[in-house]
Amino acid sequence: MRKSKYWYKLDNAAKIFPAVSQDERSNVFRLSFYLDEIVDPDILEQAVNQLLPRFETFSVTLKNGLFWNYFSHNHRPFSVEPEVAQICKYFKPVQNNGYMFKVYYLDNKITLETFHALSDGTGALHFLKSITFNYFKLRGFDLSSDDKILSEKPYSKKESEDNFVSNYDKNNKLNLKEDKAYHITGESFNQHWVLLLKISFHTKSFLKMVKEKYQVTLTQYLTALFAFSIYSESLDFVGKKKPIKALIPVNLRPYFDSVTLRNFSLYIKASYEANKPKWTLEEMLEVTKAQFAEQLDKDILHGRISALVGFEKNFFIRILPLALKTIAFKIGYNILGESISTVSFSNLGIVDLPESMKHKVIDADFVNAGYGIAMTGITIHEKTNILLASPLKDLSIMNFFVQHLVKEGIDVTIDTNYREGYDEIL
Amino acid sequence: MRYCKNCHIHYDTDLDHCMFCNQELEKNEENPSFYKFSIIKKKSRAKFFYRFFIFLNIISALVSIYVDYLSGPPLSWSWVVAVTNGYIIVMFLLMWPASLWTSRLSKIIIVSGLTIILLGLAINDYAWAIDYVFPLAILMNMIILTLLILLNRKKWFEYFGNLLILAIIGLIPGLLNLIDITTVTWPSSATFTYAVVTLLGIFILPSKSSREEFKRRFHI
Numbered sequence: 001m002r003k004s005k006y007w008y009k010l011d012n013a014a015k016i017f018p019a020v021s022q023d024e025r026s027n028v029f030r031l032s033f034y035l036d037e038i039v040d041p042d043i044l045e046q047a048v049n050q051l052l053p054r055f056e057t058f059s060v061t062l063k064n065g066l067f068w069n070y071f072s073h074n075h076r077p078f079s080v081e082p083e084v085a086q087i088c089k090y091f092k093p094v095q096n097n098g099y100m101f102k103v104y105y106l107d108n109k110i111t112l113e114t115f116h117a118l119s120d121g122t123g124a125l126h127f128l129k130s131i132t133f134n135y136f137k138l139r140g141f142d143l144s145s146d147d148k149i150l151s152e153k154p155y156s157k158k159e160s161e162d163n164f165v166s167n168y169d170k171n172n173k174l175n176l177k178e179d180k181a182y183h184i185t186g187e188s189f190n191q192h193w194v195l196l197l198k199i200s201f202h203t204k205s206f207l208k209m210v211k212e213k214y215q216v217t218l219t220q221y222l223t224a225l226f227a228f229s230i231y232s233e234s235l236d237f238v239g240k241k242k243p244i245k246a247l248i249p250v251n252l253r254p255y256f257d258s259v260t261l262r263n264f265s266l267y268i269k270a271s272y273e274a275n276k277p278k279w280t281l282e283e284m285l286e287v288t289k290a291q292f293a294e295q296l297d298k299d300i301l302h303g304r305i306s307a308l309v310g311f312e313k314n315f316f317i318r319i320l321p322l323a324l325k326t327i328a329f330k331i332g333y334n335i336l337g338e339s340i341s342t343v344s345f346s347n348l349g350i351v352d353l354p355e356s357m358k359h360k361v362i363d364a365d366f367v368n369a370g371y372g373i374a375m376t377g378i379t380i381h382e383k384t385n386i387l388l389a390s391p392l393k394d395l396s397i398m399n400f401f402v403q404h405l406v407k408e409g410i411d412v413t414i415d416t417n418y419r420e421g422y423d424e425i426l
Numbered sequence: 427m428r429y430c431k432n433c434h435i436h437y438d439t440d441l442d443h444c445m446f447c448n449q450e451l452e453k454n455e456e457n458p459s460f461y462k463f464s465i466i467k468k469k470s471r472a473k474f475f476y477r478f479f480i481f482l483n484i485i486s487a488l489v490s491i492y493v494d495y496l497s498g499p500p501l502s503w504s505w506v507v508a509v510t511n512g513y514i515i516v517m518f519l520l521m522w523p524a525s526l527w528t529s530r531l532s533k534i535i536i537v538s539g540l541t542i543i544l545l546g547l548a549i550n551d552y553a554w555a556i557d558y559v560f561p562l563a564i565l566m567n568m569i570i571l572t573l574l575i576l577l578n579r580k581k582w583f584e585y586f587g588n589l590l591i592l593a594i595i596g597l598i599p600g601l602l603n604l605i606d607i608t609t610v611t612w613p614s615s616a617t618f619t620y621a622v623v624t625l626l627g628i629f630i631l632p633s634k635s636s637r638e639e640f641k642r643r644f645h646i
């Protein structure tokens with residue numbers, strides 16, 4: 001039954017985003033599916049609107065309370081739009097019928113751009129899979145969901161649960177102090193435009209290479225290579241005190257038996273010191289492997305969750321009016337938020353589609369246009385897509401990254417949102 | 427598909443040259459590549475004019491104060507110009523970003539009321555502003571929001587926040603009256619009474635849905 005009224009407190013990860021988001025820092029991420037046919041916008045819009053009552057956590061609008069923001073039910077009709085040129089563009093919910101996600105169409109592509117306060121990559125992927133499945137159903141295709149499409153399953157209250165709060169343990173808090181990280185600087189594109197470089201390769205042959213040659217995982221290898229590319233192309237890194245830090249979001253659902261569609265991920269970090277005079281890729285891989293093993297521990301993750309939730313449970317923070325909290329969040333984020341990371345790498349993993357849908361969704365993108373160069377990964381049909389999103393005009397780090405993959409014997413295919421002639425505009 | 431012989435990279439887009447080495451790409455006509463994103467257009471100059479308009483108003487205020495100062499203190503007419511320029515800037519900033527029309531209306535009425543008081547102060551005749559304009563503007567806005575709530579009960583919670591803020595502001599004219607800053611009683615008393623009744627209504631007569639709205643708005 002469709003609920004007429006409901007509301008949610010923002011989860012721990014979401015609380016800061018409304019205060020700190022703007023044109024330069026949208027905190028919006030993108031998921032796209034490329035279909036085997038041209039998208040019909042009317043049917044797509046119908047598909048989204050039919051699904052919204054099922055996806056309560058997406059069918060909301062952001063409201064201001066006296067002390068905190070909150071999500072309130074939103075029953076307004078949702079409109080799909082033609083895709084815009086700017087990837088992960090900042091938008092105001094009031095211009096989007098109150099909704100905090102956008103659904104775009106372009107030729108054979110359906111794109112879901114989600115404000116991070118609403119959900120993380122895993123939650124948004126469930127939503128996009130359901131939208132696409134419903135779209136094909138409305139187009140008249142007889143598809144079987146194989147238990148892989150959330151909208152075909154009954155609603156569970158656990159989908160709307162704030163699992164940061166439900167896993168809070170006040171006796172198990174870790175210290176979250178973070179040192180500052182090295183920053184990549186350079187000239188940016190105009191109009192908040194973000195350059196996207198999509199690097200595709202065959203997953204199995206890549207996994208074979210990283211396992212046999214380096215005994216690491218795909219994520220560990222790409223994290224280390226990303227850091228090694230920055231180290232190799234940043235002439236001012238060695239001798240500086242700040243390390244290269246790659247933040248890697250970890251999906252916490254498997255660790256804490258969660259099925260929530262709301263945010264439930266936490267960053268781990270791979271850190272490479274600047275005081276070491278020379279790094280090799282092999283050394284970076286060793287460091288990455290060790291740091292992953294150390295941080296991917298349920299007790300440590302639990303301690304970090306508790307520390308984060310403990311912060312929002314602090315009495316003095318709670319009683320601070322929202323307007324003052326917003327100012328404090330802005331100042332805090334400007335001082336600390338971006339200073340603790342050099343880059344990020346978010347690997348969403350495999351897009352698990354029902355058998356009947358596999359030939360209808362031919363490719364997928366996952367983009368997170370964050371601070372500096374943001375790397376994301378998604379695997380579909382034996383193919384892994386690594387997407388590098390950068391607001392900077394300098395391509396040397398990306399070039400090093402791609403050239404190294406080629407040197408490793410990987411057959412690389414590139415796609416980009418760059419076009420000849422863009423230099424005059426951007 | 428296209429290929430860079432120099433970098434050994436395949437390109438699945440319609441670029442003619444390699445992004446990294448700028449070499450011409452080899453084209454495979456049997457397997458053509460397409461651009462898969464929306465094409466960017468040149469930026470409109472609207473934002474420049476927006477900033478230029480604000481800049482002109484600031485210059486206008488500063489020049490007026492300077493010219494007025496040259497003719498000898500105390501400053502007189504330039505305050506009127508400066509307050510007007512300030513009002514135009516604030517209104518422009520309020521109107522530019524998208525927001526709910528009820529929220530805009532409340533902000534416009536509050537800013538306009540305060541501007542009229544400032545204009546009154548600038549010409550050393552502010553009694554009419556705080557006696558009549560400010561309380562009646564708040565009263566009118568509270569009545570509009572009350573009517574909206576009564577006429578559109580399904581969306582009452584959309585107007586609730588604004589009404590609560592206005593009711594609290596509506597207490598000010600009554601307090602000014604108590605400490606003898608205002609001289610005409612009835613507009614301030616009417617606004618104060620309406621504000622008190624509204625606040626009492628909000629706090630004493632809560633329905634299940636208004637209790638829920640309180641819980642949302644004041645959750646800590």
